[in-house]
Amino acid sequence: MNDLDDAVRRRAIHRQAASIIAAVAPFGIVFGAAAATAGLSLLQAIGFSALVFGGSSQFAAVEILGDGGSVASAAIAGLLLNVRSLAFGVIMAPALFGAWWQRAAMSQLMIDESTAVGAAQIEQRWRRYGYLVAGIGVFVVWNLTTIVGHVAFAGAGDLITDLGLDAAGPAAFLALLWPRLSSAPQRRTAIVGALIALALIPFAPPGVPILAAMVGVVATRFGTPEEQPSGAPLDESGITP
Amino acid sequence: MSDATIVLIVMTVGTFALKSAGPLVLGDRSLPARVQQAIGLLPAALLAALTIVSTMGDGREIVVDARLVGLVVAGIALWRRLPFVVVIVVASAATAFTRLIS
Numbered sequence: 001m002n003d004l005d006d007a008v009r010r011r012a013i014h015r016q017a018a019s020i021i022a023a024v025a026p027f028g029i030v031f032g033a034a035a036a037t038a039g040l041s042l043l044q045a046i047g048f049s050a051l052v053f054g055g056s057s058q059f060a061a062v063e064i065l066g067d068g069g070s071v072a073s074a075a076i077a078g079l080l081l082n083v084r085s086l087a088f089g090v091i092m093a094p095a096l097f098g099a100w101w102q103r104a105a106m107s108q109l110m111i112d113e114s115t116a117v118g119a120a121q122i123e124q125r126w127r128r129y130g131y132l133v134a135g136i137g138v139f140v141v142w143n144l145t146t147i148v149g150h151v152a153f154a155g156a157g158d159l160i161t162d163l164g165l166d167a168a169g170p171a172a173f174l175a176l177l178w179p180r181l182s183s184a185p186q187r188r189t190a191i192v193g194a195l196i197a198l199a200l201i202p203f204a205p206p207g208v209p210i211l212a213a214m215v216g217v218v219a220t221r222f223g224t225p226e227e228q229p230s231g232a233p234l235d236e237s238g239i240t241p
Numbered sequence: 242m243s244d245a246t247i248v249l250i251v252m253t254v255g256t257f258a259l260k261s262a263g264p265l266v267l268g269d270r271s272l273p274a275r276v277q278q279a280i281g282l283l284p285a286a287l288l289a290a291l292t293i294v295s296t297m298g299d300g301r302e303i304v305v306d307a308r309l310v311g312l313v314v315a316g317i318a319l320w321r322r323l324p325f326v327v328v329i330v331v332a333s334a335a336t337a338f339t340r341l342i343s
Binding site (some may be wrong): 023082088091094106115175185189191198206 | 245
């Protein structure tokens with residue numbers, strides 16, 4: 001019985017991760033092409049995808065370098081986009097247990113996609129599993145497609161919009177959010193978070209609205225102690241069947 | 242060393258510090274119940290923020306374009322309890338189709 005439940009849960013996570021991993025591929029190609037256009041060598045492009053491993057921050061840094069921006073402005077813009085990883089780390093920390101070097105190694109996979117799939121699960125072991133499956137899958141595909149983009153493609157941006165693939169990410173994030181919306185506190189949190197993020201888009205550098213949404217929600221939470229969710233400390237909502 | 246290599250090194254070190262701070266400093270130590278409850282709400286805020294920013298954000302501009310059609314279609318598909326993969330495919334298709342006819 002338990003084995004059966006485990007198999008079902010594992011398959012559900014695989015399905016979620018597979019869609020997200022596939023959605024990343026075209027963006028990897030575009031990054032590789034953008035890096036080539038900006039004058040980066042293949043080795044440098046792979047360095048960004050493997051060592052930095054943070055899609056939007058890589059785009060920002062490479063774009064600034066390509067426009068002739070300074071080293072400082074490229075590095076600061078890129079790092080600013082990754083500040084949200086701090087908050088991801090707080091969410092994922094209990095699931096990423098192990099020796100310090102194991103925790104360090106797993107941290108390298110911390111991106112939007114792996115955190116989204118991980119955080120969408122309820123039990124810590126499934127959070128860990130979802131995080132690792134999505135993280136490793138995206139890492140492999142992201143690096144392979146970076147190479148393809150650098151070597152073979154220029155102007156792959158049209159490919160993404162022509163096929164509507166820029167809607168795959170939003171749809172995947174909404175699908176991961178969906179099961180939580182049946183719980184009132186989670187629903188309120190989601191709405192407040194979305195509004196904060198949307199309101200900040202024009203005023204803050206990319207990446208900051210997402211961080212601010214999480215910080216803002218925690219702030220309002222501590223401001224209204226009467227809204228105690230019942231049940232498990234981490235989550236009381238359901239999950240995609 | 243080229244500019245790109247310096248940026249690469251700085252971002253590698255900085256990004257890893259940001260990513261690993263939580264897992265390395267907090268570890269699997271259990272936090273106070275009140276903090277855990279707040280953290281329990283973070284995924285909803287994160288997923289909602291990611292959804293809205295990836296749908297309507299374009300750098301520092303709020304834009305309404307074909308992606309929003311895709312998101313609405315994704316919402317309908319989720320409401321109809323369609324499988325995850327189908328949700329992604331119909332959302333992409335609806336976005337591509339909207340661009341085609343507009």
